[in-house]
Amino acid sequence: MDIEDLHSWPDSVEEAEALQERLRDRVREEPGPAVVRTVAGLDVAYGSHSDEAVAAAVVVLDAATLRVVESAVAVERPSFPYVPGLFAFRELPALLSALRKLRATPDLLVCDGHGRAHFRRFGLACHLGLLTGLPAVGVGKTFLVGEHVEPGRERGSFTDLVHEGEVVGRTLxxxxxxxxxxxSVGHRVDLDTATRHVLALSPSYRLPETTRQSDRLSRAALRERESDPASAPPPAAAPRGR
Known part of the structure; x- marks a missing residue:
């Protein structure tokens, strides 16, 4: 699948933060997609030494049955330091490599991470949405920024996640x-649409099936790579095309 040439790759924390500030206004919040046939889950697993390898997995599910229809993996060395709020710059290169291996383009991306619920309103889901041009949603296991009231106990209950007076996501x-x-919104969806899709993707477990399946695949790929000393990941490099 195509990846847009949006920017050069930052060499420092300051450049990465400035890039997030510059790109966040390009994120679109809109009602679609109303109909989704395929959904891709994206997740990254880190090796025992986090600077040595990351395994990125993309798993495409049939949105109606939640069955896996395609998957891809890339194992690479991270090229950016571990900095809160800038995890995307460690994970994007491998995720984009995995996305390029897909034969078909999914209708929706669901990221294990945040979108607008971010210090600079530009988390991993926003970045991936802009680079691919696809609708994207962020689903975090823990919140990064903001405050919220605990939602009701029942499935489907939610409350707003608020940061600096702005609703940046939902606690679902x-x-x-x-x-x-x-x-939270990544790109080309609104919060109602994102909430609806995440709930539909979570019929039996806390995490959506997109996250569960991509997490399982990324961990398996990393275990396989670490069990074979001859298959070390290639040196870190900036993502192709930027």
């Missing part, structure tokens, strides 16, 4: 009596 209960997840 995907299963009755379990911990909520944190949903």
């Amino acid at each position: 209960r995907t299963q009755t009596g379990v911990k909520p997840v944190y949903v």
